[in-house]
Amino acid sequence: MPALIRLARIVKRYVIYGQEAQPVLQGIDLIIERGEFVAIMGASGSGKSTLMNILGCLDRPSGGDYVLDGRNISDLEPDQLAAVRSRLIGFVFQSFNLLPRLDVVDNVALPLLYAGVAHRERRRRADAMLHRVGLTEYATRFPNQLSGGQQQRVAIARALVNGPSLLLADEPTGNLDSETSRDIMALFADLNRDENITLVLVTHELDIANYARRLIRLRDGRVVEDRTMDRSP
């Protein structure tokens, strides 16, 4: 079985006012195997968000190859990327990004709508996922009736409902207090251990990164550190 993610010489430049700025990513080579739990750290401007966007197929690299699940996706069209996101990737954001007008179960079921799953089946799978994150009794509430930690659990349920190969979390605890942060990180660790979900996490807090088993540090668009960590209890 090939690696889940294989990045080779990934470069990302932005053109600002017709002039090419300094590349944000300057040749990233990275292999992430299935079932890994990786934390990406780095200061602001180190390129970690850009790398996340490329990993999540929200953005395309300016150069280099990105092979995800055995398929080179560097040159895909926007709709093909959408299909990849729908099938293979789940996102968890710092600001939860739930749709305020949808109730909890509809928020969780949203990715299934775009995967073409029928209404009844969407409901069933969303209910199962809410059960997994321990929010069954909140199904018909709306996001603004939930605490931050509960909203992030809903977001995690939504990210997992399609059965993705890769879960990407961009500062998932950035808006949470430390106790809730620990709960959320414990949930991530469980998912990674029990269900073998590949997890890539961006954070700037070392104690959050410590939940991961591999730490990648970026500086000025390059990988400056890549080490495997002992499993924290």
Add this chain to the structure above:
Amino acid sequence: MIAQLLGESLRALRANRLRTGLTMLGIIIGVAAVIVMLAVGQGAQFMVSSAIASMGSNLLVILSGASTSGGARMGFGTVPTLTAADAAAIAELPRVSAAVPAIPETAQIVYGPSNWSTSVIGTTPGFLDIRAWPLAEGASFTEADLRSGGRVVLLGRTTASNLFGPTSPLGKTIRIKSSPFLVVGVLAAKGQSLDGRDQDDVAIIPLTTAQRKVFGNPFPGTVRFILAQARSQDVMANAEREIGDLLRQRHRIRAGQEDDFTVRNLTALAEAAAASTRIMSIMLGSIASVSLLVGGIGIMNIMLVSVTERTREIGIRLAVGARRQDILWQFLLEALIISLAGSVIGVALGVGATRGLAAALEMPTVITAWSVGLSFAVAAAVGIFFGFYPARKAADLSPIEALRYQ
């Protein structure tokens, strides 16, 4: 998939009820205006076409020529050159089915204490056939009356009711210019003519009676005009030419000399009137469509605001796997729902307003399935046209930019 997205669109519209309602109002007013205007226009067209139908079909009118008096040219009929014999000869032409001579004159009619000024027409019994004018009561005068110059009269509906009120005038004797006449028939109501005259304000007497006993005439034996009916619509031009040739021959007019008569095609005039009403109808419809257009711009405006407001939502949807066409459809469906629901309500309102207008102003109005279908189709087209640009704008958003939007 579109059925699934429909749910998303409905949810978004429900969440902004006031805004949805106001946007819809633009379409409602537009569709209602189109329906009302088309109904008024088609009502006018209907009135004209029934006036044409009441005139009689394939009619040619032959008028006497114009005289010149001291350099001033007088109107048609100032030199009476046509005779009843001309009419009889015209009736023999192969492409003419009938021809009748007529002398109209205004006269005072008296019955007991009531009196009424009306148009008295001296003509032959064939006049009623050519004008397709049935009798409501009694019978027409006969050829015998024509030969003997009988004092009998047929009254138009308006004349009858002005002299007799609700009672039947049959068998009563009236006076026309102080000569007594027996009322033998009452004509069925015909309504207004194309130029708005009341065609029922009339009394009809035998031609010979008119010539000899009622109207003093410096040119004995002449008539004012001849009404001829061509055998069909297609032969009208030929019939017109035949009549011209015949009359030139009968009146001994040599080539190069001016005719002492004029032939006019009444049906062509009627068609011109019908065409101008049709144009008015189209004008009214077009003006109303402008309000529909404004309603469409309202949809576009509100959809653009909505796309901007929901940029982050679009980003989230894209991140969880929505394709561009999913976003496009969601917003396009919102615009379509507004325009279609608006046009359903607009049709109901338009039909109601038309009924109200017809009742209040006694205006003839006609609502056809065609006009309802048209405004419906236009409203749907407006929804698609003005919904497409905002929907396209939403679909073309980059997921990263959209997610970053605050």
